[in-house]
Amino acid sequence: MPRWSVAYVRLIDGFNRKLGKLAMYLLYVIMGIMLFSSVTKIVQIPALWTLEMAQFTLVAYYMLGAPWTLQGDTNVRMDLLYSRWSAKGQAWWDAFTVFALLFYLGIMVYSAYDSTVYSFEYNERNPTAWRPVLWPIKVIITTGFALLFLQAVALLIRDVATIRGEEI
Template sequence: MPGWIRSYVRVVEGFNRRLGKVAMYLLYVIMGIMLFSSITKIAHIPALWTLEMAQFTLVAYYMLGAPWSLQGDTNVRMDLLYARRSEKGKAWWDAFTVLALMFYLAIMVYSAFDSTVYSFEYNERNPSAWRPYLWPIKVIITAGFFLMLLQATVLLIRDIATIRGEDI
């Protein structure tokens, strides 16, 4: 594989790894929000923002951690037939499924970007008592899908290298 492809793989995987490690701490943020919510409810002064903020934080946790999960191959795999294949056979099957994933992610990036632009143009708000702006979470969703698409291209490159008998 050419040097620029190896650099691309290192940069994308390094970025997704670091971002995933930061995103995993968002669970503690969610726990803090829910603890604050419980305390305010016990004190009979419930905060309006806690449930939606916990939901938005969970979306950020999931979307920003997903590329790292994809990189670590921690996704669910049906290995009834997969486990019996050789390394090259697995790489061929993975390349095929990654192409399908890339098609799906490209559609999701396009749709998420379109939704984010709409949210900016119309100052879209959530129809609730708190009424938060939706563009921040939509930016995170778009970025998450884009980073997953980049990680999927890295997986495809790794599969092609395995099929060719090369190491990255």
């Protein structure tokens, strides 16, 4: 494999691994927010922002951890025949299916970017009592989809290497 492709795979894999490990800790942030929400309700001073903030944090956890999940092949897979195939057969199938994933992710990146730009231009806010601006979470969603796209390209390069009998 060309050196640039090996460097690309290592760069994307390393970045998404570190970001995924960092995103793991957002679960503790969600737990803290929900604990704070419970305490404020017990003392009868409920905070308006806790439910939405927990939802936004969960979206960040999911979107920033998804590329690492894709990288580690820990996503859910329907496996009737796949495990019986050779490594080359699996790589051929994965290379074929990654094109559908890239098409889907390309549309999602484009749409998320468009939605984020709209959110900036119109200072979009959530129509709730707290009324937070939505651009921060939309930036995170767009970034998550873009990183998923880059990770899918890295998987395609890795599959091509496996088909060629090489390893990255």
